[in-house]
Amino acid sequence: MTLSDRARLLISCPDRPGIVAAVSQCLFDQGANIVHSDQHTTDPEGGVFFMRIEFDLPELDNRGTELERAFEPVASRFRMDWRLAYAARVKPLAIFVSKEDHCLLELLWRWRAGDMAADIAMVVSNHPDLRELVEAYGIPFHHIAVTRERLDQAETAQLQLVDGKVDVIVLARYMRILSPSFISRFPNRIINIHHSFLPAFAGADPYAQAYSRGVKLIGATAHYATDALDAGPIIGQDVERVDHRHNVEDLKRIGRHVERMVLARAVAWHLEDKVLVHGNKTVVFA
Amino acid sequence: MTLSDRARLLISCPDRPGIVAAVSQCLFDQGANIVHSDQHTTDPEGGVFFMRIEFDLPELDNRGTELERAFEPVASRFRMDWRLAYAARVKPLAIFVSKEDHCLLELLWRWRAGDMAADIAMVVSNHPDLRELVEAYGIPFHHIAVTRERLDQAETAQLQLVDGKVDVIVLARYMRILSPSFISRFPNRIINIHHSFLPAFAGADPYAQAYSRGVKLIGATAHYATDALDAGPIIGQDVERVDHRHNVEDLKRIGRHVERMVLARAVAWHLEDKVLVHGNKTVVFA
Amino acid sequence: MTLSDRARLLISCPDRPGIVAAVSQCLFDQGANIVHSDQHTTDPEGGVFFMRIEFDLPELDNRGTELERAFEPVASRFRMDWRLAYAARVKPLAIFVSKEDHCLLELLWRWRAGDMAADIAMVVSNHPDLRELVEAYGIPFHHIAVTRERLDQAETAQLQLVDGKVDVIVLARYMRILSPSFISRFPNRIINIHHSFLPAFAGADPYAQAYSRGVKLIGATAHYATDALDAGPIIGQDVERVDHRHNVEDLKRIGRHVERMVLARAVAWHLEDKVLVHGNKTVVFA
Amino acid sequence: MTLSDRARLLISCPDRPGIVAAVSQCLFDQGANIVHSDQHTTDPEGGVFFMRIEFDLPELDNRGTELERAFEPVASRFRMDWRLAYAARVKPLAIFVSKEDHCLLELLWRWRAGDMAADIAMVVSNHPDLRELVEAYGIPFHHIAVTRERLDQAETAQLQLVDGKVDVIVLARYMRILSPSFISRFPNRIINIHHSFLPAFAGADPYAQAYSRGVKLIGATAHYATDALDAGPIIGQDVERVDHRHNVEDLKRIGRHVERMVLARAVAWHLEDKVLVHGNKTVVFA
Incomplete structure (x- = not known):
């Protein structure tokens, strides 16, 4: 893996069950391998959920847009504020x-x-x-x-x-x-x-x-x-x-x-x- | 939620794609809500993966065994060392x-x-x-x-x-x-x-x-x-x-x-x- | 030397040359041996001078009053605020x-x-x-x-x-x-x-x-x-x-x-x- | 006072009563004003005594040699290792x-x-x-x-x-x-x-x-x-x-x-x- 294959997904949304499962399944389906992951909730009931996932995806440069498109429904389902940051794009x-x-x-x-x-x-x-x-x-x-x-x-x-x-x-x-x-x-x-x-x-x-x-x-x-x-x-x-x-x-x-x-x-x-x-x-x- | 509904899942296994997705899907299917989650990999390729998930599951006392049984196939698929720790069992x-x-x-x-x-x-x-x-x-x-x-x-x-x-x-x-x-x-x-x-x-x-x-x-x-x-x-x-x-x-x-x-x-x-x-x-x- | 022979002299006064010389000479004349000494001046010209001297004096219990009396003229000459604290008097x-x-x-x-x-x-x-x-x-x-x-x-x-x-x-x-x-x-x-x-x-x-x-x-x-x-x-x-x-x-x-x-x-x-x-x-x- | 008038006297010698009195009296006689002073003894009985005195002496440049000469007898009496460091001599x-x-x-x-x-x-x-x-x-x-x-x-x-x-x-x-x-x-x-x-x-x-x-x-x-x-x-x-x-x-x-x-x-x-x-x-x- 090289730096050009690494990205970070940043998420915040209302907390509720199933977020991690949906996000990680989506990344897995796209062929991404999670390298680091941090999450935090201000309150498991009615709080705000934060997540940062660092992952490697082969040929990210070409496949990033596809990944983003695939992620859209997940994001919308959980009403996420989110962005994808490419490690190589300094x-x-x-x-x-x-x-x-x-x-x-x-x-x-x-x-x-x-x-x-x-x-x-x-x-x-x-x-x-x-x-x-x-x-x-x-x-x-x-x-x-x-x-x-x-x-x-x-x-x-x-x-x-x-x-x-x-x-x-x-x-x-x-x-x-x-x-x-x-x-x-x-x-x-x-x-x-x-x-x-x-x-x-x-x-x-x-x-x-x-x-x-x-x-x-x-x-x-x-x-x-x-x-x-x-x-x-x-x-x-x-x-x-x-x-x-x-x-x-x-x-x-x-x-x-x-x-x-x-x-x-x-x-x-x-x-x-x-x-x-x-x-x-x-x-x-x- | 009360302390009696809280548990921590501790996992270590060879790293490979799909672990987080499988684990979080299994917890979601059981009705658990993830409160904290930390993970670490010594190396995304061929390294060891570590995870600690703190979650709430209503009526955990009764449903813990069921959860453990449901988790077995996931654990075995990824060759996990794992244990479930109940927060209330001091x-x-x-x-x-x-x-x-x-x-x-x-x-x-x-x-x-x-x-x-x-x-x-x-x-x-x-x-x-x-x-x-x-x-x-x-x-x-x-x-x-x-x-x-x-x-x-x-x-x-x-x-x-x-x-x-x-x-x-x-x-x-x-x-x-x-x-x-x-x-x-x-x-x-x-x-x-x-x-x-x-x-x-x-x-x-x-x-x-x-x-x-x-x-x-x-x-x-x-x-x-x-x-x-x-x-x-x-x-x-x-x-x-x-x-x-x-x-x-x-x-x-x-x-x-x-x-x-x-x-x-x-x-x-x-x-x-x-x-x-x-x-x-x-x-x-x- | 025992704890009963140890005392601390605390001084503050307007800073001017000669204070340390006068204080240490007086202690020496009385037979005291300085163990620690710290001093500080807020400003060498027109500032306030602070000093803490920890010393041992054999038979301090009997000789403390004499020492205090001997120190009086020094203190008064430099317009000192001062006190002697006996380590053994907890x-x-x-x-x-x-x-x-x-x-x-x-x-x-x-x-x-x-x-x-x-x-x-x-x-x-x-x-x-x-x-x-x-x-x-x-x-x-x-x-x-x-x-x-x-x-x-x-x-x-x-x-x-x-x-x-x-x-x-x-x-x-x-x-x-x-x-x-x-x-x-x-x-x-x-x-x-x-x-x-x-x-x-x-x-x-x-x-x-x-x-x-x-x-x-x-x-x-x-x-x-x-x-x-x-x-x-x-x-x-x-x-x-x-x-x-x-x-x-x-x-x-x-x-x-x-x-x-x-x-x-x-x-x-x-x-x-x-x-x-x-x-x-x-x-x-x- | 200017930096050119400032010096530091560094001393180490066998500890015994009277050192501080002798050193500070000598500095006072020469017209020096002590700005900082630190001392330490490894043991009040038979230990080694360390001292660092920072002082101002008007026209130090001209009068340093005289001061050093005046200090010689004190140093020799207490068998001191000593040196005078001029702050301006970087x-x-x-x-x-x-x-x-x-x-x-x-x-x-x-x-x-x-x-x-x-x-x-x-x-x-x-x-x-x-x-x-x-x-x-x-x-x-x-x-x-x-x-x-x-x-x-x-x-x-x-x-x-x-x-x-x-x-x-x-x-x-x-x-x-x-x-x-x-x-x-x-x-x-x-x-x-x-x-x-x-x-x-x-x-x-x-x-x-x-x-x-x-x-x-x-x-x-x-x-x-x-x-x-x-x-x-x-x-x-x-x-x-x-x-x-x-x-x-x-x-x-x-x-x-x-x-x-x-x-x-x-x-x-x-x-x-x-x-x-x-x-x-x-x-x-x-």
Whole structure:
């Protein structure tokens, strides 16, 4: 078997008996061999059922359409939201950055190391600073200045770049807000990273607040961008231990490390179709 | 649905297409509703396939035998190792201890808190010290002295206590070796805990060795007991950070904390039928 | 050297050159041998200086007063807040609980294991439920009902029990609020534990909120109680990983495990005089 | 105060009363202000005492020699091993690599981000592969082929490059053995990284062994290189959780992530003079 024969079937639907039987019978009839399978139900009675099946099908390239057609009746019978993702069709991805490069570099490094199955189509930035770094990786870099007055204009330019050309947008410390209208074009396909603390700190300079509060853990949350600023479905979180010896700069430095790890992991999960969204939360079949 | 309607089907067999379809169809035909399902294959071509399906079946108590009978042809067709575990049939368990009580107490506490679905049938010890503590929990305590000369005699007495009466034996810092013949009576049903370090230290007083080597992590491994001392299939592992300020006593104290956590977690997984053994390794559907 | 010869000198004062020299010279003149020493300054210029020195002094019992007298001029010269803590004078401690026993049991277990240098003088509860458990450890249990109407009366009774008799109060899941006046009697000597999430959830049933938000980490924070509910100086924090498979009950169970670990660690640090408070934050020389 | 006024005094000597007093008095007399101070004794009676003092001294550049002269009598009185490290004198460092770039890239990235206070003087490799990557950072790259037959010759060439020019050598996945004679030129100044498991696996392809053993944790250890292959003083260790879903390639990928983190952290500690070596173990004042 080769990568070109591998696909992932993603399903969510109202839970009721018989789903797994119907899905797996259909795949079997088509000659598919299940490699991994994960499922989850929020409640066996009246809940929502989620499934991710990774399978191999010889000559998938030719037979995918047939498979999809064969699956239609099953999907419709169980009122499924579903999609088939071909492992060999690596997702085109745009990275949005501002000036900080730590998240960008982690993504580029993993991408070049073969740890991240994406086609990084472009990097878009509201600053010109990281052009050289990005172009050294052979990736197109687009500088689109974003001013408060000309937000619309900037978004139009950004949209022109990404529309129809990328499947996922990663906000790798992109420090501008995207409009609801922009976000709505990429539902659950824009991944953002932001710092997180216990407890949370609202308002300006959260690291300074965390410092004055003497927190013992510095964290980061990767989530899908939604209209609700930083409150979209959480994909992944992690923390790092800190203590009184760390000053605000140290907290920021440690925060950068947590951010790049959490973001890179979340992006990899998304690219491997391991994240299903349900309302405002995720099911991550990691 | 109630707990009495819930069961878990555990399967391992040579991997080939059609297993999931056949299994899930059979369960569906019987009226079962799948609640959780995990599967794993060591290799889609020629590997071993593992599956754990948790399902609800109304009136399971009456209909379990019928279900098992219906499943037989499927199992035989795919040459399955399989068993059906009824969630309501809580496993009877014996805890073997010596003098140290930290693992024992963690198990008793989780058991009383309802975090551990076992019926602790007895505690067996080669020392009388922990009798009072155990009996305060309303659990029978058996003191069986174990001397090097009378190992056989002691094991005979132990076997008399547990044989046919318990399903699982937890060695909660039981400091005597069990004979291969005793262990062979409970294949993959005796759970042991031992300290672990990076690197490993063979020989006496490993904590003193770890101290002189200046290790920065103290760990513990829970595993199934086999003839090969401390080398059976690993169920779970964890570590705790230490530094130069910790003396040998501190390392032992921290080691005790790691041990009780790792052991309790491993026992819970076993009791919930989440651990499948494959050669000398485990698949843990945690 | 024996434990009876060991003491800890805790200092905080405005930072300026010469403090360490003066302190260590004074200890040396008295015949003390420094065993551990930690110091921290918030800012070498104009900041606050913190120091914890653990030392051995032969016949400390007889010579402690002399040492304190000799130290007075040094303390006054540098305008120090300071105190001398004798390792052998184990701190009397009261545990306040309600119905949940997980934090209480962890403390009792560590105390009996010799991992926690306290004299647990009493357990005070607003419910009678845990009496038997506590008394089995040979510890006095006091049930003081607390009603919203008779809060004052209850606190008077509590105060009568603890005043002058305990040095530290641990709120081990004590579900009643203490009045500012009660708290002010034990400044930085009441230790509380509460759940913590990324992000934080205000209002009722935070675990249910965390569940609907799909958080991936469950945490707990141990802190000193102050007037500001749950916002006192943080002593310690930790988290445990969770995922979509965990329901609200699972989150609570995991939360309990984190809580008892974080609280027990914080209490141990406090008892070993490792926590210094500075405004609303702590310096923990762990 | 500026960085140019900051220094670190590193001391180890037989423990006895009066050391801290003498050292801090001497620093005070010279006008130094202590910023951080850590100390550790292996045993207050007859043990070894370790100290790291970070201090500011105005015009350190001019007054350092005077300070060192003033400290001589103190050092000699207590038979100290000691050295003074100037924070502004960033240590020149050589990175040795083979073909794998993950550790190298992490170091380069932290160095450029200002998170690692080193002067990376050169990268030396037994393969030409990473030349372009290194030179893009403006760092000289030297390819010195190393064959089994010509090991001496290669080491002579390597020595010519580094001798007198670098203070620290980091083996960032350098897959050749260095001779005892080479290592003895840089005692406790060559930092190596290697994979670590619980339990340890001797012999070839440890990741494959770890896979067949079903380990649940993958780790890495950073240590000083000594004659005893991979058994020098441990500086830092960490682990990452794995499970049955990870194949050998996954374990290696995860191992790479742990390795780069552990190595980068150890190198940073070394560069900030936070690591003191004592026999075959370290005291890390992190």
